[in-house]
Amino acid sequence: MSTPTRPGSGRIPAGPPARPRSVRAKAPGKVNVSLSVGPARPDGYHSVASVYLAVSLFEEVTATTTAEPGVTVSLSPESTLDLEGAEIPLDERNLAVRAARLMAEVSEKATGVHLEITKRVPVAGGMGGGSADAAATLLACDALWDSGLSKEELAHLAAELGADVPFALLGGAAVGLGVGDRLSPALASARLDWVLVPADYGLSTPAVFAELDRLRGAEGIDVPEPTEVEAGILAALRSGDSGGLSHLLVNDLQRAAISLAPQLRDTLGWADSHGALASLVSGSGPTVAVLVRDAAAAAETVASLAHLGVEAHAVHGPVPGARILSDTLL
Numbered sequence: 410m411s412t413p414t415r416p417g418s419g420r421i422p423a424g425p426p427a428r429p430r431s432v433r434a435k436a437p438g439k440v441n442v443s444l445s446v447g448p449a450r451p452d453g454y455h456s457v458a459s460v461y462l463a464v465s466l467f468e469e470v471t472a473t474t475t476a477e478p479g480v481t482v483s484l485s486p487e488s489t490l491d492l493e494g495a496e497i498p499l500d501e502r503n504l505a506v507r508a509a510r511l512m513a514e515v516s517e518k519a520t521g522v523h524l525e526i527t528k529r530v531p532v533a534g535g536m537g538g539g540s541a542d543a544a545a546t547l548l549a550c551d552a553l554w555d556s557g558l559s560k561e562e563l564a565h566l567a568a569e570l571g572a573d574v575p576f577a578l579l580g581g582a583a584v585g586l587g588v589g590d591r592l593s594p595a596l597a598s599a600r601l602d603w604v605l606v607p608a609d610y611g612l613s614t615p616a617v618f619a620e621l622d623r624l625r626g627a628e629g630i631d632v633p634e635p636t637e638v639e640a641g642i643l644a645a646l647r648s649g650d651s652g653g654l655s656h657l658l659v660n661d662l663q664r665a666a667i668s669l670a671p672q673l674r675d676t677l678g679w680a681d682s683h684g685a686l687a688s689l690v691s692g693s694g695p696t697v698a699v700l701v702r703d704a705a706a707a708a709e710t711v712a713s714l715a716h717l718g719v720e721a722h723a724v725h726g727p728v729p730g731a732r733i734l735s736d737t738l739l
């Protein structure tokens with residue numbers, strides 16, 4: 410994969426372009442339909458084999474050139490999440506800010522930029538919301554600064570930002586190997602319906618991986634490779650066979666997430682006794698992804714949960730990866 414060259418070396422030149430410009434992009438959240446986790450590697454990451462599915466809950470990022478150099482970020486009041494308790498850093502730790510800075514390093518015409526993020530994907534929920542922000546920002550800044558990076562170059566930058574960022578760029582369905590960043594797109598056009606049940610707390614991804622290591626103790630674990638399970642999942646995704654898929658969902662991180670948040674058992678149990686085809690914790694959790702028969706079943710499940718005071722989301726997948734929505738001279 411080619412590495413973009415870095416003319417700016419991280420320096421963001423002062424001064425606005427001739428006319429301010431604003432680019433809006435969106436990128437989807439994801440569910441890990443399968444997630445097999447191998448042993449910890451020397452760099453602290455774990456090898457994984459995962460089938461990713463992009464779902465119809467989108468983050469949006471509007472990148473606007475500014476007169477001041479540097480990158481600033483804010484959260485849009487259009488966000489559908491309750492952002493009160495969500496711990497989203499609004500400084501250089503924000504994944505969108507990191508994405509803009511990285512893009513500035515490789516863009517001749519980088520300017521100061523303000524990022525406004527519309528949050529819809531549960532924060533620290535195992536659905537890759539921050540990764541979607543980063544993917545949308547890469548695409549928006551690429552357009553804003555006429556960087557003209559290839560898909561390959563964008564994917565390379567995405568992998569520098571986090572294991573899940575390349576998939577948020579790509580979207581659809583894909584098998585992820587390595588740390589999840591080595592992606593092979595899967596043929597999947599049939600629609601699958603899900604209900605996403607967010608929790609009112611988050612789980613830290615590194616903490617969940619560490620808990621899995623603790624629970625496994627000295628168990629010998631092999632580096633995961635795609636098996637018949639992944640092949641079966643891909644076949645089910647191709648044909649939209651939700652019944653077949655329901656027997657194949659697997660997430661090695663689920664027991665670690667449950668160990669840290671035992672109340673997850675209640676959500677999984679509720680889904681199984683209320684008509685779900687299957688349910689599993691998404692990624693490192695705590696969002697629970699419930700596979701249902703069709704859109705009507707999804708609406709019924711959301712309504713039943715609403716009676717219990719739980720706000721869930723009816724979504725479907727696969728959906729496309731990061732896309733530009735608008736590009737405006739102000």
Ligand SMILES: C[C@@](CO)(OP(=O)(O)O)[C@H](O)COP(=O)(O)OP(=O)(O)OC[C@H]1O[C@@H](n2ccc(N)nc2=O)[C@H](O)[C@@H]1O
Pocket residue numbers: 441444453454455456457459534535536537538540570571572573574587588589614615618691692693694
């Ligand atoms: C578990 C998964 C499943 O898709 O998603 P989430 O539940 O976070 O959405 C991913 O592997 C998360 O990807 P992402 O959230 O991008 O992780 P990163 O920011 O790159 O890594 C955060 C930390 O998670 C741990 N980590 C992440 C990925 C991986 N394959 N092995 C790991 O051990 C490492 O401790 C790393 O320092």
Ligand SMILES: Nc1ncnc2c1ncn2[C@@H]1O[C@H](COP(=O)(O)OP(=O)(O)O)[C@@H](O)[C@H]1O
Pocket residue numbers: 496497498502503504505526531532533534535536537538539540542543611612614692693694
């Ligand atoms: N743009 C962002 N949106 C949400 N969280 C972010 C963002 N940038 C950094 N973070 C930090 O990353 C953590 C994990 O974020 P998120 O992507 O929502 O969850 P997950 O990794 O479980 O999919 C958050 O708890 C937050 O501290």
